[in-house]
Amino acid sequence: MLSACNSDIFVEDFTPDVTELTMKGDGASRTIRFRSDDWSQLTLAGADIHGTDLSTVVTPAGGSPMQGKTLTGDGTISLHTTLNDFTVTRRGDVVTVDVNYAIGNGMLMFWLVASSDETYDRHEIMVGIERVGGxxxxxxxxxxxxxxxxxxxxxxxxxxxxxxxxxxxxxxxxxxxxxxxxxxxxxxxxxxxxxxxxxxxxxxxxxxxxxxxxxxxxxxxxxxxxxxxxxxxxxxxxxxxxxxxxxxxxxxxxxxxxxxxxxxxxxxxxxxxxxxxxxxxxxxxxxxxxxxxxxxxxxx
Structure with a gap:
């Protein structure tokens, strides 16, 4: 299935099966499935946590961890503070969000943005984690x-x-x-x-x-x-x-x-x-x- 083109470049449709999801802040795990793996980058955006830029680590598959919020290809994006600990893992057309804990009151909100650096197509998934006492x-x-x-x-x-x-x-x-x-x-x-x-x-x-x-x-x-x-x-x-x-x-x-x-x-x-x-x-x-x-x- 062809979803976008830029000159002679064609990218398969990589629409996710959900556009938003809600999770508990104590040990929850959710999986997002895309129609294809024909996209390049996954970005964690908009997390309302103090010091997010310093606390977010990107680890490409087979590579070394580094500070950042954008993953190219397979690998993980992890965020760890005293109050928050969760990991986003990409394997081809599947992205998994695993929450160890999110402590506090209200919702922890962020977006996962899947994008193609060839056609600039992008899809956003809004993620809400219900904070818990801890x-x-x-x-x-x-x-x-x-x-x-x-x-x-x-x-x-x-x-x-x-x-x-x-x-x-x-x-x-x-x-x-x-x-x-x-x-x-x-x-x-x-x-x-x-x-x-x-x-x-x-x-x-x-x-x-x-x-x-x-x-x-x-x-x-x-x-x-x-x-x-x-x-x-x-x-x-x-x-x-x-x-x-x-x-x-x-x-x-x-x-x-x-x-x-x-x-x-x-x-x-x-x-x-x-x-x-x-x-x-x-x-x-x-x-x-x-x-x-x-x-x-x-x-x-």
Missing amino acids: LEIMDVDYNLMTWGTDENKAEDRLLTAYGLSAGNEPVLWTPQLPSGILSFYNIRTITADEEYVSALEGEEIPVPTRTNPYYSDWELRGETAGISSSMSYTSLLHYPPITPINVEPGMLTQLYARMVPTVFDARLRVRNKYSGEEHEMIIWLTIEQPDSYEVRYDEL
């Missing part, structure tokens, strides 16, 4: 010396109040603080590690809380926050200690916490459960913390 958090090492606060975004949050009617004696009030205080936060990292944050979406990490108002004293005391690529919130259960407050008769005494966004940096070490590879990433956690207390009075 990262384990090994440890988080915080630097508890904060490097930034944003006073412009500080918010005074009412914690509790106590009123004493006129005619009573003054009392010394020890506030019972709420069982939790809402705290908004976000997590950032360098561009190269953003795909790791996405892959860890929802996993819990410990967060530090202040142990002494007015001072930069912090500890990990059990609070956690879910990893998220956007602004989220958690509940802080521990507060800096507060001294008893003098309450005068006829006054409503209100206790406020000044919540200030505070930045911490940490090294987060993760492990690929499929390959055993480990990766260390730097994250910056910006989280609202009680920076100080303020007592306000109003007449009853």
Whole structure:
């Protein structure tokens, strides 16, 4: 069957039997069959993976591996990162896609482009790999010396109040603080590690809380926050200690916490459960913390 010509050059039809395919990201394999093997190059294009150019290796049949994304003749195109590992193999008119793992959320998309360098005919197959979970958090090492606060975004949050009617004696009030205080936060990292944050979406990490108002004293005391690529919130259960407050008769005494966004940096070490590879990433956690207390009075 003749499908194209360029002057005196004729190329057989090499239409693939599929134009798109979807695969699971944990051990899946799919085969694409072409009507003929009368085509020269296979290219992996458009993979939305950071560092694809450095991670893709072409190995011609009987040849040596080299960085690249275009295979001429038979052989393999393989892509390996800590989060992704798959191989595309061509043998004549058959192309096989083997996925070892694709870790993360959403779909990993790319195109396989079969082309003839004689007639410039080409056929594209869109490949979608459903990413899977596969990262384990090994440890988080915080630097508890904060490097930034944003006073412009500080918010005074009412914690509790106590009123004493006129005619009573003054009392010394020890506030019972709420069982939790809402705290908004976000997590950032360098561009190269953003795909790791996405892959860890929802996993819990410990967060530090202040142990002494007015001072930069912090500890990990059990609070956690879910990893998220956007602004989220958690509940802080521990507060800096507060001294008893003098309450005068006829006054409503209100206790406020000044919540200030505070930045911490940490090294987060993760492990690929499929390959055993480990990766260390730097994250910056910006989280609202009680920076100080303020007592306000109003007449009853």
